[in-house]
Amino acid sequence: MDADVPRSLRIGDAAPNFIARTTQGEMSLDQYRGRWVVFFSHPADFTPVCTSEFVALAKAAPQFEELDCVLLGLSVDSLYSHVAWLRAIKDVFGVEVPFPVVEDPSMAVGYAYGMLDEQAGDASAVRATYFIDPEGIIRALNWYPMNVGRSVDEMLRTVRALQRSADGQAYTPADWQPGDDVLLPPALPGSAGDDWFHQLKADR
Secondary structure, X not given: OOOXXXXXXXXXXXXXXXXXXXXXXXXXXXXXXXXXXXXXXXXXXXXXXXXXXXXXHHHHXXXXXXXXXXXXEEEOOOHHXXXXXXXXXXXXXOOOOOOOEEEOOOOHHHHHOOOOOOOOOOOOOOOEEEEEOOOOEEEEEEEOOOOOOOOHHHHHHHHHHHHHHOOOOOEOOOOOOXXXXXXXXXXOOOOOOOOOXXXXXXXX
């Protein structure tokens, strides 16, 4: 790999700060320090999969708020396009999108997050999600192709699991949901019985 090409962001990296215009005024990512953030990009306004995601996320917004988690969308479309699209969603579906949507016509934010290749002419293949902790650190991320919508339930589950396991005292097993048993951090081989590598305990 060319040493001059920056690597893509990874789990444990600091989320790059930016200042941008949004559908709710100018904002910076840093203003959300102290809260969890789900920062997600979508390929384009007025497209079917993106519209389905925004309707679903708008309906789930109170659940994210209960987790003290901010939703923040982004695409390369202009602010005027964002405003028109959100108005159309309200008119057609009766759903008001309560979270800000960032405009990124220069694709500067997309480049900073590694969402786009430096030679990319547009963002048509991008559907990326970054789960950022209250300290501004990326704790999880995923990417989907433009023709497959994200699972809002899994986005919520990811935030809940990250919050539950943040103190390092417990891990969350496959398909974990709040109230399910959690896993103890791994012990030394043979130090805690035959199941030393997979010990469940009732969650508090």
